[in-house]
Amino acid sequence: MFILVNLKAYPCDPIEVAEAAREVSEDSGVRIAVSPQAADISRVADTGVETWAQHVDPNGYGSHTGSTLAEAVAEAGAVGTLINHSENRLKLADIDGSVRAAERAGLETCVCANNPAQTGAAAALGPDSVAVEPPELIGGDVSVSTADPDIVSDAVSAAAAVDEDVDVYCGAGVSTGDDVVAAGDLGATGILLASGVAKADDPRAALEDLVSGL
Numbered sequence: 040m041f042i043l044v045n046l047k048a049y050p051c052d053p054i055e056v057a058e059a060a061r062e063v064s065e066d067s068g069v070r071i072a073v074s075p076q077a078a079d080i081s082r083v084a085d086t087g088v089e090t091w092a093q094h095v096d097p098n099g100y101g102s103h104t105g106s107t108l109a110e111a112v113a114e115a116g117a118v119g120t121l122i123n124h125s126e127n128r129l130k131l132a133d134i135d136g137s138v139r140a141a142e143r144a145g146l147e148t149c150v151c152a153n154n155p156a157q158t159g160a161a162a163a164l165g166p167d168s169v170a171v172e173p174p175e176l177i178g179g180d181v182s183v184s185t186a187d188p189d190i191v192s193d194a195v196s197a198a199a200a201v202d203e204d205v206d207v208y209c210g211a212g213v214s215t216g217d218d219v220v221a222a223g224d225l226g227a228t229g230i231l232l233a234s235g236v237a238k239a240d241d242p243r244a245a246l247e248d249l250v251s252g253l
């Protein structure tokens with residue numbers, strides 16, 4: 040399982056989380072990546088943790104004030120990027136453009152989707168992975184893998200029907216090792232989570248719990 044920690048815009052210390060993630064990953068052998076604010080990518084990457092951007096825009100170099108350039112986040116040390124999110128919704132054409140931009144820059148791609156139908160649509164754009172996250176469960180205490188397991192298994196089926204090479208991750212309310220194991224049992228090959236680590240009093244302990252059943 041791949042554990043991808045989205046720090047969103049939470050007021051946590053990205054370096055504390057990054058160092059904990061790197062060490063827990065090294066100790067457990069579980070792949071763990073951290074996705075900080077764009078402004079923090081460089082110093083998070085300097086900790087040695089696998090680092091992802093939270094977003095890239097479709098444009099390449101040029102007159103695009105305010106854009107997040109895929110090439111720039113790659114240069115800063117990111118090796119992957121989230122694209123689209125329930126909290127940062129993009130049009131289909133922009134999701135497609137951002138996947139292409141990320142590919143040009145050599146970034147791994149994970150497109151977020153709200154439900155199985157969107158998971159299938161996102162898979163058709165050929166990202167490396169799609170993360171299904173029901174918006175109503177995001178930031179809550181109940182994991183998608185227990186609250187609505189069919190969403191995960193249906194998303195896995197929807198992606199496989201379109202492109203068997205696209206991995207399916209799940210997220211929303213995931214905070215324990217049991218949640219991670221349950222997600223794996225439903226066919227997910229990764230977890231995308233945020234508050235369970237970013238809002239934890241002890242992010243390292245939260246990460247250790249997440250990998251405890253793997």
Ligand SMILES: O=C(CO)COP(=O)(O)O
Nearest residue numbers: 177178211212232233234
């Ligand atoms: O939106 C999410 C990750 O992108 C999930 O957030 P929570 O882990 O806080 O539910």
